[in-house]
């Protein structure tokens with residue numbers, strides 16, 4: 053059973069109730085239901101247990117995903133209404149992680165395959181105008197008022213059109229949410245103070261798993277993946293130690309039963325090995341209104357620990373960006 057977001061975890065509760073002054077807010081923007089459980093989930097569970105509030109925003113409903121778990125591919129109920137099944141899976145994962153969750157309401161673009169690639173389906177998330185998707189996310193930012201946001205890097209972290217759009221809309225909304233002139237019908241201005249990219253899937257981490265499995269004389273599923281690795285290395289600024297939450301992460305991922313093969317690559321590295329060789333989830337600070345210290349180990353680092361002071365900073369008219377490492381998308 054996960055700790056409550058209402059702060060009844062004994063570590064964060066005093067006899068008088070939750071220490072609300074420590075409840076900073078983190079918003080994690082993802083393209084599809086299940087992405088939240090494979091990218092930064094242990095970090096989210098850790099922050100929930102520390103008494104912070106975490107909101108996962110799913111941009112789409114994952115309507116065009118396939119059933120990736122071979123055991124469920126012939127299930128008539130699932131085939132008939134995958135969208136509803138994925139909503140139910142997301143609700144289960146949300147419960148396990150202890151996070152809040154909201155749907156942005158856009159429709160999955162699907163992963164185009166073939167040569168030449170087929171056109172994207174009309175009305176999908178990746179074809180929506182950026183002003184429409186930005187306003188939808190700005191409204192969520194101004195409602196939840198996060199101090200920190202996470203999203204994907206400019207290449208989506210993975211070449212799915214919804215992941216690339218997730219980056220675009222997150223950056224656009226991060227920059228617009230604090231501007232009173234932008235989207236005036238989407239709520240009062242609120243400036244999140246830091247924006248991070250998920251960078252859990254680094255070559256260094258996969259290599260560490262490959263080497264650990266090889267040392268144990270276990271078969272590694274990563275040899276081919278590493279041989280064909282073409283993505284450039286990213287700059288990790290922030291490593292959040294969260295090995296104690298890997299079990300919750302795995303349970304949340306397995307709750308997306310149609311999307312995960314429990315016998316697949318995901319679960320090939322024993323959890324104890326992962327906790328030993330790579331006990332962190334990793335992030336790249338992209339834009340920040342507070343300095344990013346060398347060797348950061350906390351997404352809230354550099355922010356006031358008192359929520360009132362942090363809130364005042366997020367609504368201050370004198371903010372300026374002090375860290376901006378955005379780059380152009382690869383062609």
Ligand SMILES: [Zn+2]
Nearest residue numbers: 083084087212
């Ligand atoms: Zn996805």
